[in-house]
Amino acid sequence: MKVDTDGFLADLQALRRFGAFRTGVHRPTFSPEDMEARHWFVSRLREEGLEAEIDGIGNILGRSPKPGPHLLAGSHLESQNEAGWLDGALGCVAALHLARAGLPVDVAVFSDEEGHYGSFIGSRSFTGLLEEAEIDRLANRYHGKPLRDALREVGLEGRPRLRAEPGRHKAFLEMHIEQGRQLEGQGLGIGVVTGIVAIWQWRITIEGQQNHAGTTTMAERRDAGLTAVRLLTMIDEEFPRHCGERTVWTAGRIALSPGAPSIIPGGAEILFQYRDVDIEVLRRLEGVLRRCVAESNRRERCPAVLEAMSLSTPAVSDPALQDALAAAAEAIAPGRWQRMPSGAGHDAQYLARVMPAAMLFVPSINGISHHWTEDTSEEDLALGMRVLAEGARRIIEG
Known part of the structure; x- marks a missing residue:
């Protein structure tokens, strides 16, 4: 499966400028920097021929015009405070480039995975687990602004909230940095995630x-x-x-x-x-x-x-999806991958409730995450993109 890894890395670097903080980013949910990043990402989706919109909770969905079966892929764009440039952003840009490579992939950006206002409110909304009454109660954990006020201030008040369309998606895929040292410590480039703790x-x-x-x-x-x-x-x-x-x-x-x-x-x-x-x-x-x-x-x-x-309940990755990603990893990076659990929570754990889901990890330098020094080599980022694309192709054709 051919992907433009140079274009993929360029889009990652372009996204990095929104809320730039030292070598990382400061892009809290619904901040001006976060909204600038969201609108930029919508424009990139449209440039690649996807029908894109932002919904009433801040989620972005880019729908592929290609015939099915479709995959859904993505992650989140906001960051922890004064944190890393790849956490979340990597999975969003990787999903964009699956679609750019010609695969029938819908791209999803889920709001507030980092929990500035609540617990996974974007992916829970998309999967039908977020009630209006909870939105009424939620407020920012750092400065106390009610979620309803934040949605109104960024122009999202009154918009409908998107839901997963039954039967449209064969599976959900999310690529992410490991946020630990298991891969780096063993000289490996890819982790096929067995489940989320x-x-x-x-x-x-x-x-x-x-x-x-x-x-x-x-x-x-x-x-x-x-x-x-x-x-x-x-x-x-x-x-x-x-x-x-x-x-x-x-x-x-x-x-x-x-x-x-x-x-x-x-x-x-x-x-x-x-x-x-x-x-x-x-x-x-x-x-x-x-x-x-x-x-x-x-x-x-x-x-x-x-x-x-x-x-909470562990989210086990779909075995068939794991096998497809593992086969892609062995084909592209023989002997340089392993199966492993995720020690952190991700949007994929909620998508797994409504469709088969799986994740792919790339190494984190020194295991650092949720800090502005978080980083991954361009070589490992590009390798992850190639493996994800090949795995997605196998899942679609399987």
Whole structure:
């Protein structure tokens, strides 16, 4: 399958100028820079003969005039704050160049994958999982602007929201940077994604007794902070005995109350998450977490309460699509690819609910992502484009 990799790289570089920040981009959802990028992308879709529009949630859809069966491909254009130039943008430009190469591909750009206003609002809207009532409630996590106000300010208020057309698409494909070091560390150029991990998020609340740090003896104390530290240590010792090969876990927030240096903490809150692509591993670790909390409550003076915040479902890539991408990778880069799970969430996990879906990874230099130093070599970008195109051809003709 022939693709213009020079044109592909040129379009990536052109998109990079919208919201340029150091060597990366700062392109928050519905910012002027984000909207400039969206309108530029619509113009590029139209230049390539696609019928393109922006819908009422900020999604872009470019429809191919070619006869079916069609593929759907894409990603997102907005960025995290002061972040990388490839995260999301790569998948959008790759989809554009699948269509440019003559394949019957519709191009999708999903709004706010990075979560400035909500959780995957674009891909959830496209797949029928975003209700109007949720749009009414959502606001920007950084400056508090309601989503409805943002949509009105950028001229999207009142536009209909596009939905996936039943029966039109044979599959969804998304190319992305790995956002880790597995490929680079093994000298590989391509990752065929086996599935997207689920994130199980928990809140642990610990109740102690706030008191004077100088006059309360150690024997009298009910220190919620120390209980939190000991509980996390126990969890970190137990999880390696029960986790999967690529399970990860993080205590992303530990808040002590009242948080003053001369006051014994009367309360502690821990936000704890773990990720894996295997539902059985996730369930097993839930049991480990519950046992650790129970053991803490047996030992400690400060009781802990465990609360589930969100328990998502892993999205397994379609096996036939995986095989087509793997065959393309072996044909173009023999021995320089592997199958691997995605440790981060992507729009593909929601598209997988309504059609077969798969992803292709290219390496991230030093594993960096969500930072302005994020980068991938032009050689690896071009290789990924060639493999994606060949894989798409095999899927369409298969």
